[in-house]
Amino acid sequence: MKKILVLGVGNVLWADEGFGVRAVEALHAAYRFDERVTLMEGGTQGLGLYPYLMVASHVLVFDAIDFHLPPATLKVLRDAEVPVHCSTKVSPHQTTLSEVLAHAYLLGAEPEKITVIGVQPEVLDDFGGSLREGVKKRIPEAVALAVKELAGWGALAERREDGELVPPLNAQALTLETYENERPSETTACRVGDVRVLSMRK
Numbered sequence: 595m596k597k598i599l600v601l602g603v604g605n606v607l608w609a610d611e612g613f614g615v616r617a618v619e620a621l622h623a624a625y626r627f628d629e630r631v632t633l634m635e636g637g638t639q640g641l642g643l644y645p646y647l648m649v650a651s652h653v654l655v656f657d658a659i660d661f662h663l664p665p666a667t668l669k670v671l672r673d674a675e676v677p678v679h680c681s682t683k684v685s686p687h688q689t690t691l692s693e694v695l696a697h698a699y700l701l702g703a704e705p706e707k708i709t710v711i712g713v714q715p716e717v718l719d720d721f722g723g724s725l726r727e728g729v730k731k732r733i734p735e736a737v738a739l740a741v742k743e744l745a746g747w748g749a750l751a752e753r754r755e756d757g758e759l760v761p762p763l764n765a766q767a768l769t770l771e772t773y774e775n776e777r778p779s780e781t782t783a784c785r786v787g788d789v790r791v792l793s794m795r796k
Contacts, residue, residue: 598627598749599650599705600740601636601643603657603691606768609723610658610715616725616770617656617711617736622763624737625751631744635763644694652707652747654740655691658715658729665716666728668736670743672709709743711736722783724774 602618605611615635622633632650636643647653661669676695695704713736716726724730741751754760762769767776777783 596630596651596748597649598631598652598654598744598747599646600631600633600744601646601653601655602634602763603636603638603643603655605638606724606764606773607721609717609720610713610725610729611718612725613658613713613715613729613733613736614656615764616730617733617740619763619770620733621656621737621740623754623760625741625753627744627749627751631749633763640691641694643691647694647705648701650705653705653709654743655708655710656736656740657691657710657712658718659710659712661712661714663714665714665726666732667714668732668739669712669714670709670739671712673707676708676710707747711739711743722777724770724777 600618600621602614602616604614606615615637618633618635627633632646634643634646659669661667663669695708713729713732716729717723744751766772
């Protein structure tokens with residue numbers, strides 16, 4: 595029986611770097627799947643994801659990837675298009691994801707199918723920031739692409755009912771709504787470098 599893993603990877607504290615996590619959260623909030631499908635907020639665990647990937651026959655990954663395209667552009671990579679060994683870093687955590695895949699291939703535990711749904715980030719170096727609006731607006735399209743891809747693998751999505759209580763994939767404090775509503779403002783917590791510290795370097 596197929597065992598499908600849907601991963602959202604990235605760091606929600608670094609603006610558009612959090613796209614993958616936000617996308618898998620949105621998929622989880624909107625749809626339910628049968629027991630063959632596991633949705634996971636993979637964060638920046640890197641090799642810590644290996645035990646989950648090695649037992650999956652099909653893997654779908656949401657990620658923010660630098661394709662050198664206009665900001666907020668979505669791109670889908672499948673199977674051989676997904677780099678296992680790559681000298682060019684196209685994602686802030688691609689190396690670790692590639693290492694996980696490389697381990698799987700070396701041990702003969704590679705997935706039968708792998709798909710990456712990536713977005714071209716607009717801003718990454720904004721610690722404590724959230725998704726830029728252009729990138730955030732692509733989440734519904736990324737979710738729709740995932741639903742279609744999963745259906746092609748035989749995993750049909752069932753839309754959740756309005757008002758259905760859905761346990762979050764992430765810690766409640768890190769969910770998109772809580773994070774954006776409760777994080778300090780830029781004036782309260784400078785996200786590009788505290789001038790009081792930077793002035794000491796003169």
